[in-house]
Amino acid sequence: MEKSIQELIQDLNDDDEFVQEEAFGLLEIRSEESLEPLIEVLSTKGTTKNVKEFSARLLGVIGDEKAIDPLIATLRDNNKLVRREASTALSRMGDNAVEPLINILDDDDWRVRGAAAWALGKIGDKRAIEPLKNLLDDESGFVRTGAKFAVDSIENT
Structure with missing residues (x-):
């Protein structure tokens, strides 16, 4: 049975790196479907550092300009690594950013x-x-x- 986008996003927080990598790949493959939920987790209180980092990275890979403003807002995150991923994702957006x-x-x-x-x-x-x-x-x-x-x-x- 295929996992939902929400389940895959939660797998980004798994302790097992292989589970994280598989979830990342599946979210990338299902980018059209995962775009909005990935944007949403960036601003959701209680979202873990891992999930925010992976979400920002994925949004950079997906490259949809809808993610620019949420990624800019993520530059204010308390975690340095999350901010770095958001900055890197924005750099991948090219002209639109x-x-x-x-x-x-x-x-x-x-x-x-x-x-x-x-x-x-x-x-x-x-x-x-x-x-x-x-x-x-x-x-x-x-x-x-x-x-x-x-x-x-x-x-x-």
Whole structure:
């Protein structure tokens, strides 16, 4: 009997890595059906770190632009690894994520600014150069480093 999307999402939290990998693969294969539930778990209170990490990663693999805003909201997550997966997923979204990422470069939260800078650097779109240069003097070392990486990466492509 085929597992439901919700059961597969719960399997992402299993202690057995093989169960996690199988669930990840099946959710990817069933991406059309799993998109909305994966987006939903990102903002659901009580969702475990593992499930959020895997969900963000899957949304990056799926690449549907509906996931951009929820992934941006996930950049505020308390867990560093969840934020990193959200940033990486956004970097996989390409052109569709450039403007939303540029728009959060002035966020009050240094973690959000830094994650946006790193994602923009991986995307490599020249529209981001000037907004990123504004972050080279940011109060946060994480943001400055991300902005420098991004500017160098974009200018050298």
